[in-house]
Amino acid sequence: MIDAPNSPSRPARESAASIGALDTLPLFHRLDGRRVVVAGAGVGVAWKVELLLAAGARVEHFLGRGAIARGETRERYAAHARNWRADDLAGAALVIGAGDAGGEALAAAARALSIPVNLIDQPEGSDFLFGTIVNRSPVVIGIGTGGASPMLAQELRSRIERLLPARLSQWAGAARAWRARLKHDVPEFARRRHFWQHFVARTFAERRDPLEDDFARLTGQANEAALPRKVLFVGAGPGSADFLTLGGLRALQQASVVLHDDLVSDEVLELARREAKRIGVGKRAGRPSVPQDEINRLIVAHAKPGEAVVRLKGGDPLVFGRLEEEIEACRAAGIDYEIVPGIGAAQAAAAALGVPLTGRGHARRVQFVTGSGKGGALPDSIEWAAIADRDATTALYMPRRALAEFTARAIAAGLSPATPAAAVAAAGRAEQGLVRTSLAALPEAAAALPADEPVIVLIGTVTREALAEQGLRVA
Ligand code: SAH
Numbered sequence: 228m229i230d231a232p233n234s235p236s237r238p239a240r241e242s243a244a245s246i247g248a249l250d251t252l253p254l255f256h257r258l259d260g261r262r263v264v265v266a267g268a269g270v271g272v273a274w275k276v277e278l279l280l281a282a283g284a285r286v287e288h289f290l291g292r293g294a295i296a297r298g299e300t301r302e303r304y305a306a307h308a309r310n311w312r313a314d315d316l317a318g319a320a321l322v323i324g325a326g327d328a329g330g331e332a333l334a335a336a337a338r339a340l341s342i343p344v345n346l347i348d349q350p351e352g353s354d355f356l357f358g359t360i361v362n363r364s365p366v367v368i369g370i371g372t373g374g375a376s377p378m379l380a381q382e383l384r385s386r387i388e389r390l391l392p393a394r395l396s397q398w399a400g401a402a403r404a405w406r407a408r409l410k411h412d413v414p415e416f417a418r419r420r421h422f423w424q425h426f427v428a429r430t431f432a433e434r435r436d437p438l439e440d441d442f443a444r445l446t447g448q449a450n451e452a453a454l455p456r457k458v459l460f461v462g463a464g465p466g467s468a469d470f471l472t473l474g475g476l477r478a479l480q481q482a483s484v485v486l487h488d489d490l491v492s493d494e495v496l497e498l499a500r501r502e503a504k505r506i507g508v509g510k511r512a513g514r515p516s517v518p519q520d521e522i523n524r525l526i527v528a529h530a531k532p533g534e535a536v537v538r539l540k541g542g543d544p545l546v547f548g549r550l551e552e553e554i555e556a557c558r559a560a561g562i563d564y565e566i567v568p569g570i571g572a573a574q575a576a577a578a579a580l581g582v583p584l585t586g587r588g589h590a591r592r593v594q595f596v597t598g599s600g601k602g603g604a605l606p607d608s609i610e611w612a613a614i615a616d617r618d619a620t621t622a623l624y625m626p627r628r629a630l631a632e633f634t635a636r637a638i639a640a641g642l643s644p645a646t647p648a649a650a651v652a653a654a655g656r657a658e659q660g661l662v663r664t665s666l667a668a669l670p671e672a673a674a675a676l677p678a679d680e681p682v683i684v685l686i687g688t689v690t691r692e693a694l695a696e697q698g699l700r701v702a
Pocket of ligand 1: 541571575623
């Protein structure tokens, strides 16, 4: 983040979770009482009829001319010993056909009436596919491979089965029955979340059916619990998800609200739960920014009612992240906080350059310095004698606008113009770019880096490519 009082302000943005391309979209179709037309005969067809009846559909089955319908009568099932006709399809929710029932003609007739059609064993000619099913109704898991491999789907099913709680169906059924009552018995949203967290833990832990007593106990606990009102300040690292810590990942996976900087990459944001609310509260030099007061307000406003808030910051939240102001806002509102540090830009840049930040005998100190003060100009408070220390490594954050002035003043303060220096854009990301040069040539060299990416500068002997040239050894 940057001190940029001159940049225009903008409101926080909420963004939806994103997902990669889907071969098919799994939807869960309610068929209770709906009419479904099935055409053709065979084992595959019989199984589809079974599934449809299990889902509550009314099945009209056209078996073909001369076919002998089974003697048994089944509820909601009507067999016809003739071929289907176009007017049989009217009003059907779905149409399903086997090859012997004139697949293409059937598909065309169904589509003419805007009815989705499935042709058995013909994924390409079908509007929808049947998945492999794990049935723990009301929990239903569908596995689709887009027709790639039914055997793979079977194996996936048996592995998933092993992960499921013993009484999943019963506990999910109880969840459905209790949901409406819960609103009344536990009016506060955050306490209802407490209820559901413990309910889910129970579902996995118990080997027995849920009891009315479970509801009473869980609602009692939810109403009495001291709700944690806590914000996690999490370092997202420099970009690539490889640089997120395990603690950061855990924090993201429990968050219900994620307030993130612009610098946080999509790759990291995707690791948050899909249901989590993501709010962009970016600040970038010279671009519309969400004012710090507004960020503080949003953190408190979400944490107060008991949301699990993660404030996700680029790099390490401890470095140039205006963390003290956000902590102060939490303190003032009586909200706890925890810090999950991250890998900062300086470390990521050093790793990109393949150099350490310290070196025995020649780089005894590292200093993190900001190049951006009020209005984006160089801060007045820079200690030039420290910058001129040839035994120090200087990491200059937000260097762009005032880099020429910074190097000129560092040289004027006594640092050799020949001091090795490097600038790294988008360190730790796929777009990473870097230049290695001397202090004097740095402003011009750094100008060649892409304008849209964050840049950090490292100055000092460690950035020399071949330390051996100076007869130095890195311990
Ligand atoms: N807390 C962050 C720093 C925030 S200040 C951290 O620890 O990295 C924002 C500045 O950090 C940017 O202007 C840039 O100088 C630097 N920065 C952040 N991410 C960067 C990256 N991936 N590559 C290069 N510089 C980066």
